[in-house]
Amino acid sequence: MTELALPKIDRSILNNKEAIVKNLSNLINPENVLSHADEIKPYETDALAAYTQTPLAVVLPENTEEVSRILKYCYKENIKVVPRGAGTGLSGGALPLQDAVLLGLGKFNKILEIDFENKCVVTQPGVTNLGITHAVQHKGFYYAPDPSSQLACSIGGNVAENSGGVHSLKYGTTTNNILGVEMVLMDGTVCRIGGKTLDQEGYDIMGLICGSEGLLGVITEVTVKILKKPQVVKAALIGFPSIKEGGDAASEIISSGIVPAGMEIMDKALIEATDNFSKAGYPRDAELLLIVELDGTESEVNELLKKVSDICKKNNCSSLKLSKNEKERLSFWAGRKAAFPACGAMAPDYYCMDGSIPRGKLAEALLEIKKLSEKYNLLVANCFHAGDGNLHPLIMFDGSDKEQLRKTEEFGAEILKTCVRLGGVITGEHGVGVEKRELMCEMFNNDDIQQQLDIKKALDEKNLLNPGKVYPILRKCAEEGRVHVHKNKNKFPDLPRF
Amino acid sequence: MSTKIKINSQIFQDSNNIFYPKNEEEVSDLIKELYKKNSSTELIGTNSKSFIGNKTQSANTLSMSKISGIIEYLPEELYIKVKACTPIEEIEKALDKNNQELAFEPMDFGFIETGKSNKGTIAGYLSCNFAGSRRFKVGSVRDHILGFKGVNGKGDVIKSGGTVVKNVTGYDLSKLIAGSFGTLVALTEVTLKVLPKKKLSNTIAIYVDDKKTVFELFNQMSSSSSEISGAVYIPLEPNEDDFQKNRDVVFKFNDLKYEGSFLAIRVEGDKISIDEKIKALTQELNLEKYKTTILDVYQSVPFWKKINNLELFSKTKNNLIRLVITPSNGVKMMQFLGNKFKYYIDWCGSLFWVEVPAKKNMKIKELKKISQDYGGYLTIVKTSDEYDYEETLFTINDVRLLISEKIKKSFDPKRIFNPGKMYRGI
Secondary structure, rough: OOOOOOOOOOOOHHHHHHHHHHHHHOOOHHEEEEHHHHHHHHOOOOOOOOOOOOOEEEEEEOOHHHHHHHHHHHHHHOOEEEEOOOOOOOOOOOOOOEEEEEEEEOOOEEEEEEEEEOOEEEEOOOHHHHHHHHHHHHHHOOOOOOOOOOOOOEHHHHHHOOOOOOOOHHHHHHHHOOOEEEEOOOOEEEEEOOOOOOOOOOOHHHHHHOOOOOOOOOOEEEEEEEOOOOOEEEEEEEEEOOOHHHHHHHHHHHHHHOOOOOEEEEEHHHHHHHHHHHOOOOOOOOEEEEEEEEEOOHHHEEEEEEEEHHHHHHOOOOEEEEOHHHHHHHHHHHHHHHHHHHHHHOOEEEEOOEOOHHHHHHHHHHHHHHHHHHHOOOOEEEEEOOOOEEEEEEEEEOOOHHHHHHHHHHHHHHHHHHHHOOOEEEEOOOOOOOOOOHHHHHHHHHHHHHHHHHHHHHHHHOEEEEOOOOOOOOOOOOOOOEEEEEOOHHHHHOOOOO | OOOOOOOOOOOOEOOOEOOOOOOOHHHHHHHHHHHHHOEEEEOOOOOOOOOOOOOOOEEEEEOOOOOOOOEEHHHHHEEEEEEEOOOHHHHHHHHHHOOOEEEOOOOOOOOHHHOOOOOOOOOHHHHHHOOOOHHHHHOHHHHHHEEEEHEEEEEHHOEEEEOOOOOOOOOOOOHHHHOOOOOOOEEEEEEEOOOOOOOOOEEEEEEEEOOOHHHHHHHHHHOOOOOOOEEEEEEOOOOHHHHHHHHHOOOOOOOOOOOOOOEEEEEOHHHHHHHHHHHHHHOOOOOHHHHEEEEOOHHHHHHHHHOOOOOOHOOOEEEEEEEEOHHHHHHHHHHHHHHHHHHHEHHOOOOOEEEEOOHHHHHHHHHHHHHHOOOOEEEEOOOOOOOOOOOOOOOOOOHHHHHHHHHHHOOOOOOOEEEEEEEEEO
8 A cells, every 4th residue: 555644743742652541541431541552453444444553542432521521631732633433434534643542432322312303313423324213213214314334334423424325316415414413622612513403593513514524523412304214115227238328318317307316327347246246136238237216105106217217218228127026126226235345256455436427427437437447457347326426436456466556546546537527526425534635636726725724723723633634734636545445354344335 | 994995906896886896806806905905895796685684894895796697507417507696586597497496495585675576696595595495305505505616805716515416525615605694705606406396386275273283283294204395384363454464465375265374285296296195194194184275386386485485574674583493392482472473484393484573672582592492593684773783683602603703714814704794703
């Protein structure tokens, strides 16, 4: 992996480790302050497992007051702090720093209130995304954003990353589904933003915090909106003989006025990989596979499915299957959800990219990626959240071959630059973290970045909270790594990634 | 900063000394000049909503109204990129040709001011972040902004976001700009998410006046999967002649047998799905218990326009308050308002529009306290001529004010833009 530049290490902090640990142990239950090498080992990386770093110490506070005390102390002593949720992030946002205290929110794992009358749940940040749905599903409700790691990722981490999911075109991402947060600023100030009501007056501080990757405050409580489950959900599985025809069909579905709950595209390489891996029964002769999911009332869904079928037929689809029941609908998704492990089975390593592009540019993007794949002589498989334009190319390579690794990194950076050139962005949902930091200049100029840094400075003037993330350290564009998975040894190998 | 300072600028100024920059560069040049001179400015568009918020004490006025026009509209990509002061009507017209719309349902504040439509510009909407009746289902204005470009208080041109819905690259500054009343950035360009227009709409009117029943129904509606896209309650009380007359005029529809209070629910879609939803709701809400009528599409569409035009408070000379609370406190709120204030309820029980007579200024303080006790806030959207400003127009607490001041400083360190428009010190 390329050497990663991190903020300058404060030697005086390292030299003072013993006293710092002692002081932290006076602030919270000493059992929740970890400093022994064996204890802190599990915290040395998040799901961007290519980068590891041992933190100075790990603290696991149990309530907001403790978080505030820790931050106030660190602020006073100029100690850096890296917040961490469940550690499922793919961009290294929770990567520790040698001279920083890692603040884990794993003990904040309780749902505080389920309020069906106001259609919301008040929860601690360490509760998993799916845990919220589990708590309300007995009454037919659910929490809408569904990142693929929803079984393990925490809601606090979702707020920090503004996590999306496959249904975000229709239901939005985290920022559209939360009503309030409690957070602690680096100087220890506790503040409540929003509550259970819709919208807030004044500056939308919650909107700013959401997706700020742990740079502005530590989330200690979240109030999320819950929705009633749709009456009917059905899906269609459609094969196309060419990328162009499939891409055109996806664009036409949107422009015809349909807003699918989810719409996914896989290219031939991925159809084969997933079908080998999960025996999903996908049409292997197809060049491109489209999964369209629709929800609403029975007749509405049937009507829309008919429209989708007509559009696909008009665009020369080679196969078309409509789900007859819930079991079949889930089987359509089975292969798609196995996309990442399937790639892991095909090559020793893969890089997962996360760009967004305008939907209509899909064919152009895929052709460009194909050309690059030939240029670098590396296999690539593509999946695409066609509903919201989020593209995940998976580059397969052998990390033990240094030359291949170098080429893969170059290939990856070229893909993200292509996304920007086509009118898209360098990250749709995985976050910038340390991973895409240096590519920020592809999208933003100095003034844009300076404004963002000014906000950071306004809320954390000493730059102690999660420094070295999101913004390029030297503010120049270098090309760095992406999600590197070696021998399918993802930090969370059992999580479906899509 | 209220003293007049000579600004060296080639930018056109009218007889009232209002600056009219034609493009982003001119805006940037002018603000750089103001920054150098420590001279503040009021930011205006077409003045449709300039009555909202405190009066600013600025040395200059900068009209952004010439920064107008659609830059790029890609219906199949579900976005439209426009110059910031493009009139809402121009945007709606372009979208309508492709059966698309701004789903947050822009409100028309012209009626409360002059009794006539005056929708203003997209920058104005974004700056206020007041969404219409569909808000509880589709989100507010801030949820439909994909990106923006603008000039900060130092004169730097900055941007954030893009044209795609999934984007987590850097801080989401679009959210911060929404509802900032022009105190952070002079907007020059806005990209909006657009959505397909629903084919038809029908409205079920339920004639009910028991306060508890009203909120029981609101609760059931928001628990329904029938995708309700509007739910308002129009009370009969207070029993005052002019309010009664207003209601008679505003809600004059063949199928709205107005005899008292009523709840109105909107369902949208094609004919089959509307019928299906009405059938499902009849069962879910047990509507056979009540007297109900259905407004067909020809009545339903204008009905919701009138709601979103605030026509019930047309040309009001009183204070108009926008009060948001948790629906679980709705009954208590209704009991408080009772026969004393003219009001109606939108957003399925969350939003109360309340008129407070000029002579009852002191009541605003009480209302603000109650709104906060009920988990919400209030904004005084329009003030009567006699308003004494004893109670601030916006609601804020100390910690949020502290953070807001810091944010303001990071965008506009010398408080050039709209000083005092929202809060003292911002």
